[in-house]
Amino acid sequence: MNTKPKIAILHDAFLYRGGGERLVTLMAKSLDADLIAGFFSEGSFDPRELGFEGRMIPLGAPVFAKGIRHMVLKWRFFWSARILRNYDIVIFSGDCLWALRHVRKCSRVWECDSTETSWWLEDSKTLKLWNAKTIYYCHTPPRYLYDFRSKYLSGLSPIVRPIFSAAFSFFAGVYERNIWQFDMIFSNSENVRQRLVHYTGTESTIIYPPTDTDFFTPAPEWEIHGLPFPAGEYFYSWARLSPPKRVDFIVDAFLQTPEQNLVFSYGKNDPMREPILAKIENVPNIRAIEAPDDTLLLSLIRGAEATIYIPVDEDFGMTPVESMACGIPVIGAREGGLLETVIEWKTGKLIDIRDSESWIMNLKQVIENTTKEEWKNMSSDCIERSRDFSLEKFQEKLQSILH
Numbered sequence: 001m002n003t004k005p006k007i008a009i010l011h012d013a014f015l016y017r018g019g020g021e022r023l024v025t026l027m028a029k030s031l032d033a034d035l036i037a038g039f040f041s042e043g044s045f046d047p048r049e050l051g052f053e054g055r056m057i058p059l060g061a062p063v064f065a066k067g068i069r070h071m072v073l074k075w076r077f078f079w080s081a082r083i084l085r086n087y088d089i090v091i092f093s094g095d096c097l098w099a100l101r102h103v104r105k106c107s108r109v110w111e112c113d114s115t116e117t118s119w120w121l122e123d124s125k126t127l128k129l130w131n132a133k134t135i136y137y138c139h140t141p142p143r144y145l146y147d148f149r150s151k152y153l154s155g156l157s158p159i160v161r162p163i164f165s166a167a168f169s170f171f172a173g174v175y176e177r178n179i180w181q182f183d184m185i186f187s188n189s190e191n192v193r194q195r196l197v198h199y200t201g202t203e204s205t206i207i208y209p210p211t212d213t214d215f216f217t218p219a220p221e222w223e224i225h226g227l228p229f230p231a232g233e234y235f236y237s238w239a240r241l242s243p244p245k246r247v248d249f250i251v252d253a254f255l256q257t258p259e260q261n262l263v264f265s266y267g268k269n270d271p272m273r274e275p276i277l278a279k280i281e282n283v284p285n286i287r288a289i290e291a292p293d294d295t296l297l298l299s300l301i302r303g304a305e306a307t308i309y310i311p312v313d314e315d316f317g318m319t320p321v322e323s324m325a326c327g328i329p330v331i332g333a334r335e336g337g338l339l340e341t342v343i344e345w346k347t348g349k350l351i352d353i354r355d356s357e358s359w360i361m362n363l364k365q366v367i368e369n370t371t372k373e374e375w376k377n378m379s380s381d382c383i384e385r386s387r388d389f390s391l392e393k394f395q396e397k398l399q400s401i402l403h
Helices: 019-031 066-079 082-086 097-102 149-154 161-179 190-200 247-255 273-279 294-302 318-325 356-369 372-377 379-389 391-402
Strands: 007-011 034-037 056-058 089-093 109-111 120-123 126-129 133-138 184-187 235-238 262-266 286-290 306-309 330-333 348-351
Touching: 007 019, 007 082, 019 034, 019 089, 019 318, 019 391, 066 097, 082 097, 089 097, 097 161, 149 161, 161 190, 184 190, 235 247, 235 294, 247 262, 247 273, 247 286, 247 356, 262 294, 306 318, 318 330, 318 379, 348 356, 379 391
Parallel strands: 007 034, 007 089, 034 056, 089 133, 133 184, 235 262, 235 306, 262 286, 306 330, 330 348
Antiparallel strands: 109 126, 120 126
């Protein structure tokens, strides 16, 4: 008797209000899947905000201390994820591959009643329980184990550095052994596909993350409320306050450009929160907003002249697509996933970023040489481009592969 497969999506942790958390929530919603995570925290998205009505299953309480968090989560995935044995399809998202050992692997054959309900293969009265299907949706190979490893290690005391270096090598080896066990591997961009090949030798199918283009939409100025500056009189950044996102570069640029306004938003758990907020205290042209809900986030995007997004070699980056869906062009880094989403001179402008000084100079040049009218004229192309990454297209591709 054929029944609908039971699906779980396992995400490493709901710690930030980031693209990965939004993605897995939309994925779970579209697949009618249970959502399991190392933990859910108040500083991240509440999946209920995004209309998810299924089961949310935490493996433990939130852990915020960075070094300890990685170890606690690995422990939870290795020992406390036995619930995965109850599912027919398990989709892994993030750095949680240690839980792979708990997915059902069974080849027993026995006699049973044909009215039993699970994912069965029926042959007369003999039924065989299938191995669960395992899928890895890769946002990136863990960067602290690969391309960011030397940067992480350089920030440690020389006394403990060799210990962490050995641990990272061990974790990378476990990651590479695990990744070869998956039935299917998806990557979220060509950029990440190439990283996977480079670091692990594995190929993957690209499925771009979805943007809800029914929610992220343009609006006339009179429908935009709660802005710290008048609509069209500021630039907007929303990204985690952490070194790879380079929001500190953006802030430094606007500290040196007092005639231009900047609004940026951030999460409660962001690691660079305190030093960046201290830097802009009593600065009139820069406003910071903590953890805006989706309604305010939408207004902040719609009211911007352009948005700014300049992470280091970003995996994919849902932020630029959400901005374009609202008809707002993007000033972005000429690297990583933005090369796959932003069409230069049509939906935004890309800037080479070598260091903070070059970024400030290049941003000033873009702002000074682009009029408000030129930004507005990109709106229709932005909206059209965002449709290439719609939730509907994502669901169609995912459903066609899983079923």
